[in-house]
Amino acid sequence: MRPMNTRANTTMPFMKMHGLGNDFVVVDGRTRAFNLTEKQITAIADRHKGVGFDQLAVIETSSSADAHLVFYNADGSTSAACGNATRCIARHLMDESGTSNLTLTTDRGTLYARDAGNDLTSVNMGQPQLLWDEIPLAREMDTLELPIDGGPTATGMGNPHCTFFVENAEAVDLSEFGARHEHHALYPERTNVQVAQIIGENHIRMRVWERGVGITLASGSSSCATAVAAHRRGLTDRKVRIELDGGTIWIDWREDGVWMTGQTEHVMSGTFSAAFLERAK
Numbered sequence: 001m002r003p004m005n006t007r008a009n010t011t012m013p014f015m016k017m018h019g020l021g022n023d024f025v026v027v028d029g030r031t032r033a034f035n036l037t038e039k040q041i042t043a044i045a046d047r048h049k050g051v052g053f054d055q056l057a058v059i060e061t062s063s064s065a066d067a068h069l070v071f072y073n074a075d076g077s078t079s080a081a082c083g084n085a086t087r088c089i090a091r092h093l094m095d096e097s098g099t100s101n102l103t104l105t106t107d108r109g110t111l112y113a114r115d116a117g118n119d120l121t122s123v124n125m126g127q128p129q130l131l132w133d134e135i136p137l138a139r140e141m142d143t144l145e146l147p148i149d150g151g152p153t154a155t156g157m158g159n160p161h162c163t164f165f166v167e168n169a170e171a172v173d174l175s176e177f178g179a180r181h182e183h184h185a186l187y188p189e190r191t192n193v194q195v196a197q198i199i200g201e202n203h204i205r206m207r208v209w210e211r212g213v214g215i216t217l218a219s220g221s222s223s224c225a226t227a228v229a230a231h232r233r234g235l236t237d238r239k240v241r242i243e244l245d246g247g248t249i250w251i252d253w254r255e256d257g258v259w260m261t262g263q264t265e266h267v268m269s270g271t272f273s274a275a276f277l278e279r280a281k
Contacts, residue, residue, distance in 0.1 A: 016270070018084075020262055042076045067093060069085070071106070075212040088121075091264045101113070125258045134156050135187075153233060158221065164196065165198070165229075178209020190211040204243065206243070218244040220260050239253070249262040
């Protein structure tokens with residue numbers, strides 16, 4: 001577990017944000033330092049006894065960028081990438097600084113964000129990882145069509161993805177399907193699972209199961225992976241519109257990386273009590 005430095009017996013401010021229903025607790029660690037245990041993270045993720053989130057994101061200072069971001073899943077595990085959280089935080093930092101362009105570092109690498117106008121925020125998630133050992137998979141194979149029923153495509157976006165193209169995305173029992181494939185033996189680090197349906201020219205309906213989380217209303221990295229997989233399989237151009245359970249996102253696989261554009265929302269700011277954090281240790 002990567003620690004966030006702490007002050008004992010103190011409250012902890014946070015922000016609640018979402019990108020198309022993909023929701024986050026965001027902690028600003030630039031001015032105050034914190035140290036959350038895995039048990040505290042999962043307690044915060046509890047939608048009945050905590051706040052609830054798909055990912056928890058920490059904003060840290062960076063010597064080479066405007067900020068550094070660290071991501072945790074609802075089960076306390078870490079993730080190198082979280083596209084929608086990156087967009088939400090980029091929007092917050094742009095509003096805070098009055099700028100329209102940002103550079104952010106993550107364990108995925110350096111990401112670039114910009115104000116796309118009309119309340120939309122764009123983030124460049126970098127180039128996809130297409131080789132088996134980059135994603136990673138358990139052994140060498142063609143990542144375009146895996147030896148799994150349904151012939152899904154494997155893609156890395158700083159985290160692993162498994163995209164199934166189906167006739168009807170709504171007909172898939174995602175709670176069973178996603179849980180089963182998240183732990184498939186070909187994915188040693190588990191995987192995010194998408195079911196995608198081509199519903200028009202460069203138009204995709206997609207549902208997502210996130211590793212360490214479950215069914216989510218949206219996922220930025222999953223959207224990027226699905227767009228890349230669809231183009232690789234000759235189903236779409238490099239620029240697509242994806243309809244998620246939580247709304248619409250636009251993906252554009254350019255020469256400089258995979259750009260994603262969509263809406264974000266800063267829902268509220270609050271403070272975790274010292275007593276809650278102490279009980280959750």
